Amino acid sequence: xxxxxxxxxxxxxxxxxxxxxxxxxxxxxxxxxxxxxxxxxxxxxxxxxxxxxxxxxxxxxxxxxxxxxxxxxxxxxxxxxxxxxxxxxxxxxxxxxxxxxxxxxxxxxxxxxxxxxxxxxxxxxxxxxxxxxxxxxxxxxxxxxxxxxxxx
Amino acid sequence: xxxxxxxxxxxxxxxxxxxxxxxxxxxxxxxxxxxxxxxxxxxxxxxxxxxxxxxxxxxxxxxxxxxxxxxxxxxxxxxxxxxxxxxxxxxxxxxxxxxxxxxxxxxxxxxxxxxxxxxxxxxxxxxxxxxxxxxxxxxxxxxxxxxxxxxx
Amino acid sequence: xxxxxxxxxxxxxxxxxxxxxxxxxxxxxxxxxxxxxxxxxxxxxxxxxxxxxxxxxxxxxxxxxxxxxxxxxxxxxxxxxxxxxxxxxxxxxxxxxxxxxxxxxxxxxxxxxxxxxxxxxxxxxxxxxxxxxxxxxxxxxxxxxxxxxxxx
Numbered sequence: 001x002x003x004x005x006x007x008x009x010x011x012x013x014x015x016x017x018x019x020x021x022x023x024x025x026x027x028x029x030x031x032x033x034x035x036x037x038x039x040x041x042x043x044x045x046x047x048x049x050x051x052x053x054x055x056x057x058x059x060x061x062x063x064x065x066x067x068x069x070x071x072x073x074x075x076x077x078x079x080x081x082x083x084x085x086x087x088x089x090x091x092x093x094x095x096x097x098x099x100x101x102x103x104x105x106x107x108x109x110x111x112x113x114x115x116x117x118x119x120x121x122x123x124x125x126x127x128x129x130x131x132x133x134x135x136x137x138x139x140x141x142x143x144x145x146x147x148x149x150x151x152x
Numbered sequence: 153x154x155x156x157x158x159x160x161x162x163x164x165x166x167x168x169x170x171x172x173x174x175x176x177x178x179x180x181x182x183x184x185x186x187x188x189x190x191x192x193x194x195x196x197x198x199x200x201x202x203x204x205x206x207x208x209x210x211x212x213x214x215x216x217x218x219x220x221x222x223x224x225x226x227x228x229x230x231x232x233x234x235x236x237x238x239x240x241x242x243x244x245x246x247x248x249x250x251x252x253x254x255x256x257x258x259x260x261x262x263x264x265x266x267x268x269x270x271x272x273x274x275x276x277x278x279x280x281x282x283x284x285x286x287x288x289x290x291x292x293x294x295x296x297x298x299x300x301x302x303x304x
Numbered sequence: 305x306x307x308x309x310x311x312x313x314x315x316x317x318x319x320x321x322x323x324x325x326x327x328x329x330x331x332x333x334x335x336x337x338x339x340x341x342x343x344x345x346x347x348x349x350x351x352x353x354x355x356x357x358x359x360x361x362x363x364x365x366x367x368x369x370x371x372x373x374x375x376x377x378x379x380x381x382x383x384x385x386x387x388x389x390x391x392x393x394x395x396x397x398x399x400x401x402x403x404x405x406x407x408x409x410x411x412x413x414x415x416x417x418x419x420x421x422x423x424x425x426x427x428x429x430x431x432x433x434x435x436x437x438x439x440x441x442x443x444x445x446x447x448x449x450x451x452x453x454x455x456x
Contacts, residue, residue, distance in 0.1 A: 017392060017452035021445050024385045028442065031381060045374055052427035070197055076228055076380055077183060081176045083388045084235045088169060123204035138180060141173050148169035222349055228380055229335060233328045236387045240321060275356035290332060293325050300321035 012099040013090045019107040020083050026114060027075045033118065034068035041065060071117040075110070078130070082106050082137055089140040092147055102136040109133025164251040165242045171259040172235050178266060179227045185270065186220035193217065223269040227262070230282070234258050234289055241292040244299055254288040261285025316403040317394045323411040324387050330418060331379045337422065338372035345369065375421035379414070382434070386410050386441055393444040396451055406440040413437025 037043075043062030044050040050059035086103060094102075109132035116126035189195075195214030196202040202211035238255065246254075261284035268278035341347075347366030348354040354363035390407060398406075413436035420430035 014452040014455040017448055018456065021389070021392075021448045021452065024389065025442070025445050025449070027381070027385065028438065028445075046371070046424075046427075046430075048424060048427045048430075067198070072381065076384070077179070077224065080228070080232055080384055081179065081235075083385075084239075085173070085176065087388075088173075117198075120198075120200060123198075123200045126198075126200075134180065138177070141177050141180075144169055144173045145177070148166040148173065151166040152170065219350070229331070229376065232380070232384055233331065233387075236391075237325070237328065240325075272350075272352060275350075275352045278350075278352075286332065290329070293329050293332075296321055296325045297329070300318040300325065303318040304322065 012094060012096050012103075015100050015103050016086045016090045019103040020079075020086055023075075023079045023082070023107060023110055026111065027072065027079060030068060030072045030075065030114060030118075034065065034072065037062070037064050037068055067117065067120075071114055074113065074117070074130070078113075078133060078137070079110060081141075082133075085137055085140040085144065088144050092143060094143075102140060105136045106133045164246060164248050164255075167252050167255050168238045168242045171255040172231075172238055175227075175231045175234070175259060175262055178263065179224065179231060182220060182224045182227065182266060182270075186217065186224065189214070189216050189220055219269065219272075223266055226265065226269070226282070230265075230285060230289070231262060233293075234285075237289055237292040237296065240296050244295060246295075254292060257288045258285045316398060316400050316407075319404050319407050320390045320394045323407040324383075324390055327379075327383050327386070327411060327414055330415065331376065331383060334372060334376045334379065334418060334422075338369065338376065341366070341368050341372055371421065371424075375418055378417065378421070378434070382417075382437060382441070383414060385445075386437075389441055389444040389448065392448050396447060398447075406444060409440045410437045 038045075038049075039053065041062045041064055042054060042058040043060050043065050044053060044058055047056055047059045050056050086106070089099070089102070109129045112129035113126055113133065115121070116129055190197075190201075191205065193214045193216055194206060194210045195217050196205060196211050199208055199211045202208050238258070241254070242251070261281045264281035265278055265285065267273070268281055342349075342353075343357065345366045345368055346358060346362045347369050348357060348363050351360055351363045354360050390410070393406070394403070413433045416433035417430055417437065419425070420433055
């Protein structure tokens with residue numbers, strides 16, 4: 001990280017970049033798992049893929065594939081906003097300890113969410129993990145709105 | 153907002169951060185509404201959720217849930233690019249009045265889009281709101297491409 | 305691009321902004337194509353749209369529309385993380401040649417992916433294009449994790 005960017009960030013940027021980028025890598029892993037489940041269950045979304053892997057009858061839905069797709073979609077609904085909110089929040093000179101708690105809750109919440117989704121853990125583990133990660137995101141959003149409104 | 157970040161932004165960054173973060177919060181609200189509709193219509197995507205709320209027969213599709221999911225997906229297709237384009241555009245030293253008009257059109261277009269989608273308003277209100285928000289996004293994208301190409 | 309932002313970026317920011325914004329515009333084109341296919345095949349997702357275009361029987365699924373939606377969703381799974389990773393990576397003072405190769409591979413991979421998807425090209429062209437674009441994204445993610453961990 002070059003000095004100027006770090007100097008702007010009030011020291012919490014590295015922690016944000018670590019948590020956020022690890023979550024992006026986690027999303028890539030979900031995509032790889034989806035592909036593996038498609039191959040193992042022989043359930044492809046496109047006729048051209050099915051043809052390559054045995055025949056047109058394998059262009060079909062599958063419950064486990066759909067589960068992977070839902071997990072990935074939920075990541076897009078929650079982790080992508082965090083990439084934006086966390087980056088902006090890191091430049092608002094937050095208290096470092098408070099900021100680290102924010103990032104850690106998002107990181108842990110989303111990791112547990114994926115494990116609970118793909119592992120079919122009993123309700124409401126997945127929903128609680130979702131909420132755990134959304135609360136710090138909502139907190140960061142409200143702080144950004146507040147700071148932005150003050151400087152209009 | 154710390155002074156250095158503001159100094160870089162040419163004064164339009166606060167307006168962008170306000171509009172964009174309010175749209176992220178609006179997306180969070182759509183997610184909450186989706187959950188409420190799932191509970192009220194007893195239509196869950198996962199067997200483990202259905203079991204917790206009455207039985208496996210409630211793992212089923214529902215037209216109103218699908219509508220919420222489509223509204224949320226359309227937000228992901230349009231608001232997420234705005235988070236990126238608007239942030240970069242804010243650092244291109246745009247005319248403040250022109251920039252504010254861009255941000256306001258995106259904000260209003262996407263708010264009306266969600267109301268029209270979830271409220272099942274008659275066509276083409278939703279499509280017009282979609283187009284209203286996409287035009288300033290396309291404008292910002294073209295200005296970024298132009299500036300980036302000049303500095304290659 | 306104002307001087308301060310360029311000075312921070314180590315000269316690779318313009319190339320990143322060009323590749324990333326062109327990919328966002330490409331996603332906008334996929335959205336327009338989806339709308340055109342809906343109109344041509346008379347296959348709408350919402351009853352209110354179907355009513356405006358001939359009658360409630362046109363609220364229905366269509367294979368070609370679904371294909372457009374899958375292409376767009378795959379873009380959201382891959383191009384959105386690139387918007388974040390590439391921006392952060394551009395501020396890590398990467399070797400300009402190496403950085404340009406990263407951005408170009410993502411750009412070419414995602415362009416070919418869309419052509420292969422919408423053009424129904426034979427497998428595994430689309431999958432290879434997907435992998436071609438994901439490898440530099442994974443490389444940027446690992447470099448960000450490394451730099452962030454060093455500065456914790």
